[in-house]
Amino acid sequence: MATNIRDVAKAAGVSVATVSKVLNGYTTVSQKTKERVLRIVKETRFQPNAAARALVGRRSMTLGIYLTTGLTHPFFASILSGMELALKAKGYDLIYLSQLTFNKDYSFVRHCQSRNVEGVVIFGFQEDDAYFKELLESGLPSIFIDMDIVGQRAGYISSDNVDAMCHSISYLRELKHRRIAFIAGIVESYVGRLRYDGYKKGLEIAGLPFREDYVAHSIFTRESGYSAMNSLLELPPAERPTAVVCCSDMCAIGAIDAIRDAGLSVPGDISVIGFDDIELARNVTPALTTIRQDMIAMGRKAVELLDELIVDEMFASPTAIVPTELIVRDTCAPAKEE
Amino acid sequence: MATNIRDVAKAAGVSVATVSKVLNGYTTVSQKTKERVLRIVKETRFQPNAAARALVGRRSMTLGIYLTTGLTHPFFASILSGMELALKAKGYDLIYLSQLTFNKDYSFVRHCQSRNVEGVVIFGFQEDDAYFKELLESGLPSIFIDMDIVGQRAGYISSDNVDAMCHSISYLRELKHRRIAFIAGIVESYVGRLRYDGYKKGLEIAGLPFREDYVAHSIFTRESGYSAMNSLLELPPAERPTAVVCCSDMCAIGAIDAIRDAGLSVPGDISVIGFDDIELARNVTPALTTIRQDMIAMGRKAVELLDELIVDEMFASPTAIVPTELIVRDTCAPAKEE
DNA sequence: TTGAAAGCGCTAACAG
DNA sequence: CTGTTAGCGCTTTCAA
Numbered sequence: 001m002a003t004n005i006r007d008v009a010k011a012a013g014v015s016v017a018t019v020s021k022v023l024n025g026y027t028t029v030s031q032k033t034k035e036r037v038l039r040i041v042k043e044t045r046f047q048p049n050a051a052a053r054a055l056v057g058r059r060s061m062t063l064g065i066y067l068t069t070g071l072t073h074p075f076f077a078s079i080l081s082g083m084e085l086a087l088k089a090k091g092y093d094l095i096y097l098s099q100l101t102f103n104k105d106y107s108f109v110r111h112c113q114s115r116n117v118e119g120v121v122i123f124g125f126q127e128d129d130a131y132f133k134e135l136l137e138s139g140l141p142s143i144f145i146d147m148d149i150v151g152q153r154a155g156y157i158s159s160d161n162v163d164a165m166c167h168s169i170s171y172l173r174e175l176k177h178r179r180i181a182f183i184a185g186i187v188e189s190y191v192g193r194l195r196y197d198g199y200k201k202g203l204e205i206a207g208l209p210f211r212e213d214y215v216a217h218s219i220f221t222r223e224s225g226y227s228a229m230n231s232l233l234e235l236p237p238a239e240r241p242t243a244v245v246c247c248s249d250m251c252a253i254g255a256i257d258a259i260r261d262a263g264l265s266v267p268g269d270i271s272v273i274g275f276d277d278i279e280l281a282r283n284v285t286p287a288l289t290t291i292r293q294d295m296i297a298m299g300r301k302a303v304e305l306l307d308e309l310i311v312d313e314m315f316a317s318p319t320a321i322v323p324t325e326l327i328v329r330d331t332c333a334p335a336k337e338e
Numbered sequence: 339m340a341t342n343i344r345d346v347a348k349a350a351g352v353s354v355a356t357v358s359k360v361l362n363g364y365t366t367v368s369q370k371t372k373e374r375v376l377r378i379v380k381e382t383r384f385q386p387n388a389a390a391r392a393l394v395g396r397r398s399m400t401l402g403i404y405l406t407t408g409l410t411h412p413f414f415a416s417i418l419s420g421m422e423l424a425l426k427a428k429g430y431d432l433i434y435l436s437q438l439t440f441n442k443d444y445s446f447v448r449h450c451q452s453r454n455v456e457g458v459v460i461f462g463f464q465e466d467d468a469y470f471k472e473l474l475e476s477g478l479p480s481i482f483i484d485m486d487i488v489g490q491r492a493g494y495i496s497s498d499n500v501d502a503m504c505h506s507i508s509y510l511r512e513l514k515h516r517r518i519a520f521i522a523g524i525v526e527s528y529v530g531r532l533r534y535d536g537y538k539k540g541l542e543i544a545g546l547p548f549r550e551d552y553v554a555h556s557i558f559t560r561e562s563g564y565s566a567m568n569s570l571l572e573l574p575p576a577e578r579p580t581a582v583v584c585c586s587d588m589c590a591i592g593a594i595d596a597i598r599d600a601g602l603s604v605p606g607d608i609s610v611i612g613f614d615d616i617e618l619a620r621n622v623t624p625a626l627t628t629i630r631q632d633m634i635a636m637g638r639k640a641v642e643l644l645d646e647l648i649v650d651e652m653f654a655s656p657t658a659i660v661p662t663e664l665i666v667r668d669t670c671a672p673a674k675e676e
Numbered sequence: 677t678t679g680a681a682a683g684c685g686c687t688a689a690c691a692g
Numbered sequence: 693c694t695g696t697t698a699g700c701g702c703t704t705t706c707a708a
Contacts, residue, residue, distance in 0.1 A: 005703095098425060111385075284622070394688085
């Protein structure tokens, strides 16, 4: 491997400028020299030094990913898989911006500037507004996933949460359910709010009345789903919901625990629908009917939008809404006759 | 934010060399100038350009992670969490080396050279020897996780697989089990082989005979665990194992499916122990008794060893074996009287 | 169509 | 103890 562009130039009998031009696709090089240079490059397996390229002021071809949720979020791997595809297509490298590294004095925004990171994708709950304010003001191109933050150089991507909820409810409606409850997530969060909105809209479309006492609150977790379901089960039997849609799979699994502990069965007595389609959903018994979010598409799209933002100064505030899919498994059954 | 070291030098009324010395902790700077420079650095929130630093030939402070397993491996997040800790402590950044990006003509080794990556951690099954050969020859410091590859500038980390198996068996022995079967993983793989060895050693320590017909083979997956267990269940009832240790949690879950489908119960009729302690293990019913691998420790240790390898030219072929822990949940019960 | 040379921001000799 | 200066490897005017 040639150590640098000078070695290649020497071997090809041209100047470094010419080699550089060939490498960067300039058309002001004769076909003959171009071929000669390319041959040497191939032979010597020369690869330009990325630091030098970045230094000289052009592209660093580096994107960052920053998680506010911690690494254990079940979607991290899928998002990354999706990003991988677009990263490869566009020729970017990905640097992991660890939450641990940053604080008030040294934000990830500054780190990105120092490392010449060209753009970042942010995923998670909105937890530290100070960072985001700085980020938006910095002009560093950024794409948020599941947070509706926009700015001159920032946009976001999210699943179609409202449509997904409508879909769940219309499916239950087809199964003749009329008493459909909802276990909401943190309503202050972006997805929590949208899923709640979607529940109401879904009921409306299905021609079902909205009942305050059919909404229980959770924080997306299994335990909170369990308690939420228990509060729903306190309704008089005749009023009891025959189906429950949940803000998350973990929450749905907790709800199923509660239903069972109350001596009822899923889906015999109560049908349950989750949200997310995490790995656990297809591995529990009965396998969970749920909404699948296309995190691969979201990751890919995030990088694509980021690239546009970076390449095109005029491209502002992009957003994308990714469709979801209802995955029918074993936790829903037709409602018993009323 | 000062754009470069010259601005800082100007503001502090010193030369760029002095600023550089302060920034790099040289002691040949008077206390007074040092303080002045530091004050300006703080005020202007100056951060040295990483590309320039890398270019000038010293450290790039970048490590890479390369997975041969794909992103969906359940340990990826934990390994990364562990790495995060050490990354922060040592001041490295992490770049994700996507399998997709590389091929015969352009290996991740070359990419690392071009990006000035100082070292890599490799995780997964040994699948592409060509890469590893090139890697070893390149002299790029590398640490493998769960693959016993060593070289002048390469070492590895793994759980204490043998000890873990001994632990499982001794636990079952305490529960009075004498007919303990094993569902092996891919025996050609590093962990597959070691766990098999551990099973034999565990039996020996427990004073139990090794029986060929108590070993079934799988490929670590749920489906293969299911078939493996079925073959074990074909033994005549009096000979049937009362306990099964498995090469992985997924495999154990498959085995439990098979036991149930045969009309038997876990742990009533047959006790089951997994390996890994993936998230699913505590979420299935009954919750799985299993061996927990400390992937956080492995990730952290990987970066620490890598750092030593990078910093100390003489530090060769490091290895580390990380202890495991038996997590007792609900899939083991005392053996029925014989 | 090609090459010489300046310079990106930094570090490390070396001189003072 | 401090400053001058020569590069690191590359891209990009600009001149030939």
